[in-house]
Amino acid sequence: MDVTVNNYKITQNNEKGWVNAMKTIILFSTTYGCTKACADKLASQINGEVSVVNVMTDPIASIAAFDNIVLGGSIYMGQLQKKLKTFCTENINVLLKKRIALFLCCGLSENFEQSMHNAFPEQLLNRAVAKECFGGELHTSKMNLVHKMLTGMMTKVAAKEKKPPASLQPENIAKLAKIINGE
Ligand SMILES: Cc1cc2nc3c(=O)[nH]c(=O)nc-3n(C[C@H](O)[C@H](O)[C@H](O)COP(=O)(O)O)c2cc1C
DSSP, X not given: OEEEETTEEEEEETTTEEEEOOEEEEEEOOSSSHHHHHHHHHHHHSOSEEEEEETTTSOOOOSTTOSEEEEEEEEETTEEXXXXXXXXXXXXXXXXXXXXXXXXXXXXXXXXXXXXXXXXXXXXXXXXXXEEEOBOOOOGGGOOHHHHHHHHHHHHHHHHTTOXXXXXXXHHHXXXXXXXXXX
């Protein structure tokens, strides 16, 4: 028997009582892998069935079957990867019927609000049950030449301004997982 409470589907399990039977898909975009690592970490903390899909490389099956949809990507020069942006606009009608959570990986957490507005449609931002900044990492060894040079420049400016280097914020991954889990 299924019962819906606060948008969660709860299924009765004879041996253990009531268990959460929600289905979650995490759709992410990444350039150098930081967001993939965060998406995997998030998946490991979410209860129920979780699918993790890279929108840049993986085929995307229908999202209609999922209760929760988590969308996240990384920011380059203030913008999200185009593939995830396009996915959001093309699927906006289905997305607006779901429980939505959003996250970004970014080096400048002080620009998080602005980056969110550049990244996601207003309707999704209003609908989201969670919007989290997971911080960022600069994987210099994997970068193309232009990104390496820009990273060098950004790192020097940050050091001059005595700003800490980009780092991950695992506490915000845990926070988003808890919201999805309804804890
Ligand atoms: C060339 C370049 C430009 C970047 N531009 C921004 C930016 O505008 N704002 C920001 O917050 N982070 C910026 N970042 C930091 C990335 O968002 C961060 O490193 C992120 O963790 C990358 O994730 P990914 O490996 O999944 O692509 C930039 C990084 C690089 C290399």
